Structures are given as structure tokens and as C-alpha cells.
Amino acid sequence: MNTLTQALVAQIANQLDAQGEANPLENLRLIAEQFAGKAVFLTNFTLEDQLITHWIATHNLPIKVVVSNPNYPFKETYSTWAKTQERYQLPIAVYAADGSVLENQTQDQATAVASTEENILPILQGEMLLITGTRAGQSWQGRQLTADFSWNKSLKIFEFHPLFHRSFHKVFMEVLREGVPFNPLHNQGYLRVGHAQDTEAAHSSEYWDGRWWWDHAQRIFIHPYTPGVRKKAV
Structure with missing residues (x-):
């Protein structure tokens, strides 16, 4: 990292620290202003990605939304994709594994592999900032x-990574509160639903932060507005 790059990282990191961890949307706004027209958001339609897409669309942030190598192992992911575009009418650029532009969604499960550096690089040509939901x-x-x-x-x-400081629980509750479309596989106990290698089932304390258990989480997914359930799960 050269001196100029190091200085810019320090400057923006200080600005983000000043904003605080409590409001990732405001941090995303700040970043969008800093890199206006040169920021790209890579989505796999995970719960975290859906919340960031919601922010970009509803607040008209100057961030390009892209999909890389969209060969997902579950049809539910494509359903989530379709619902997302229907709701937000947001342009989503789609790239194949070789970096070429695709016109439509693809559903070739036989070649379902995670995005690699090689097929992400073409997406980043001319961009200065990569945003993820990690x-x-x-x-x-x-x-x-x-x-x-x-x-x-x-x-x-x-x-x-605007949700870096967020727990799965907080992301999930905001998705429910805002009515953001999310993958129905979460109702079946999946916490991460993207490419095959990213898929992960529940029962991991890393995602639940040791504060709630699957029975309550599942009830919230299926009945998000049931009185008393939210309070019990927090």
C-alpha cells in the first residue's frame, strides 16, 4: 500500500469511526459520497446483501449492484432475485464466470461455484470501491x-463491509421491520444461502451470538409479527 492509499484508508476509517457503528446506513451514505460513481456492490442475495440492496435502492445511493457467476444451487435464490428486482426496479449487472456480461439470470446448477478473484476482477475494472455484505x-x-x-x-x-459490526440477529430484525424480500430457505434453518460453498445451516453460535435458539428464530421467520415472540427472542 503506497503512502497516498494508506492516508486515504486512515482518513475514511476515521470518518467511519466518527459516524459510529450504530448506523451502518449512514456509513454507507458516507462511503457512497466518497466514491460516487466508482463503487460497486457484489450481491449473492444473502440476508445481509438484501438489506444493503434495500438501502441502495430506497436511498438512491450512487452504487452499482452486480452479480458474479450466478449459478446458485437453490431455486429459492432465483425467486429472491426476481422479487428483489420486482420491488426495487434496480438495475443489476450480471457477469458470467469468464467476466462476460449476461443478459438474464442463469440456473445451471451443475456449474455452481463460488465467485473467485479471477471472475470478480472484470467487474472491478474502472471501479475504486468494492462493497460486500460480509x-x-x-x-x-x-x-x-x-x-x-x-x-x-x-x-x-x-x-x-457496512454490516461488519452487525450481528445476524440485528440484520434479520431490520430485514423484517423494513419488509425486505429474503430467501425463504431461511425459514428452514439456513443462515447463509448463496453459492454452494457459502451455504450454512443454523445451530452456529457465531451467527446467533449465543442469545437466541433456533425454535424462537424459526418462529420469528414464519410469524414475524406474533406478539411477544420478538421480545422473547432478543
């Missing part, structure tokens, strides 16, 4: 994240 404790491109904003030496781009 949270602390999760891995991104095979590495554990240590900060919400940093310089990615391998991809040669700044990266920002």
Missing part, C-alpha cells in the same frame, strides 16, 4: 476480515 466473523475471499474498511492488495481496490 460481517465480522465471516470470511471474504478466503480470509477473515479485521476491519469494515480497508485496501485489498490482491484485487487492488478499496473494500467496505
